[in-house]
Amino acid sequence: MSFKDILDSGKFAVTAEIGPPKGTDIKEMYHHIEVLKGKIDVANVTDNQSAVMRISSLAVCKIVLDNGMEPVLQMTCRDRNRIGLQADLLGASVLGIHNVLCLTGDHVNAGDHKQAKSVYDVESVQLLKIVEGMNNGKDMSGNDMKGGTNFYAGAVVTPEANPLEPQLVKFEKKVKAGAKFFQTQAIYDMEKFKSFMAYARKFPVKMLAGIVVLKSAGMANFMNKNVPGITVPQDLIDELKAAGKEKALETGINIAARHIKMLKDEKICDGVHIMAIGMEDKVPMIMEKAGLL
């Protein structure tokens, strides 16, 4: 079943990230693919995540596909202009990659090539429109193409952005521009997420809640201070603290599993997107604890 079919079927979908490495040694990445295969529904391949140079998302999507998993091509607008983006979309399409997540992309300032020239010729909303056009056989300039694409396009949203209103204006534009599925920034406050979903349910899109496992109270505090749009509530920080250093990770995994179970059981959203960030090995355990395996 394709990712679209899975979401349309009403099955609670699970996606996880595969982060391409820096360098040609892909043994560890292969291991992650093996661990996740047969467990998650699709693997979401990041695109020079955090503006750190790595193997291209497109190449790793092909590896994921060849290894029996359906990939989602993450595509940011930071490193390629409209010609490069469209060329890679066509390339992905002929390689059998048919899911694309359209992102603006972290600023080069966040990464390891801070002196790079950012592109941002187009941005996420416009990229979604480009994909829609290519699905209809036209390039961005309106030229007919010999064979169109068939992408299932998605985008991201930050339910706890501060301030929220401008973020929601953009969310609605993304829907209008053709996004069919969304994955969110990491969420931790279920009540707040429920109220976001009460709003988001008005739109004909599938929503995957972003899950990032908390490894410690320190990590939670760090994210609260440094990561825009992420708020870990104090009661979760207290829970991690009370667990002590030894059991903090286990507690973080339990929190993630608890949240996923709640999201599924209460039918709050259509699935989850697990950003393991180096803990891909733990994803099956989280899914098991959440009652998904």
Add this chain to the structure above:
Amino acid sequence: MITGEQKPFDEIWNMVKDYKKVLVFGCNTCVAICHAGGGKEAEILASLLRMRAAQEGKTIEINHAAVERHCEPEFFQSVMDNVRKYDLVLSTACGVGVNLLSEHIGDVPVFPAINTEFFGAVPRAGEFTEFCAGCGNCILHLTGGICPIARCSKSLLNGPCGGTNNGSCEVSPDIKCAWVLIYDRMKQLNKLDQMKEINDAKDWSKAQGPRNFKVKLLEEIKK
């Protein structure tokens, strides 16, 4: 106005140290306002270079001068005979001035003493902020008079990215998120509906150089 900042002194010294007769040539318009390249700054720079030359045991004749503008030939033509007597002109004008002077000076090199930066406003004395990117296709009527091309780190056209952070930009807490400013302004103007319209991809061909234009009316008169 065009803003600029003086280059690090060592970089300037390395440009001039092997020349014998150097003119530090200031421009009294834009770069004078940002205290980087006016007559006064040219004079100070010349004297710092003389001190450095003395310290290093180099014999260099270093003088200074300034004109009102380096971006139009009529402002410097009258002094060019004197300017050409030097074997290096160290210009404290913006890059436009360095280019134009180079076209007119003949076989004397013109080096830049400042880094030309941006079109800026002066919100407070001594502070300069980029407000316009000179992109050739103004959309300020759509964004409440706040330019996302110049003031958003990613020049986004349809709203804030996920890096918007309590009104600041992910790049730096000192940069205000242009799209939060635009949202607030559009709300104030009761034009939020307009903000919900998708802005199509920009025609960047108008932002890319080399650019030039001629005033149509003057062309007609010439004919």
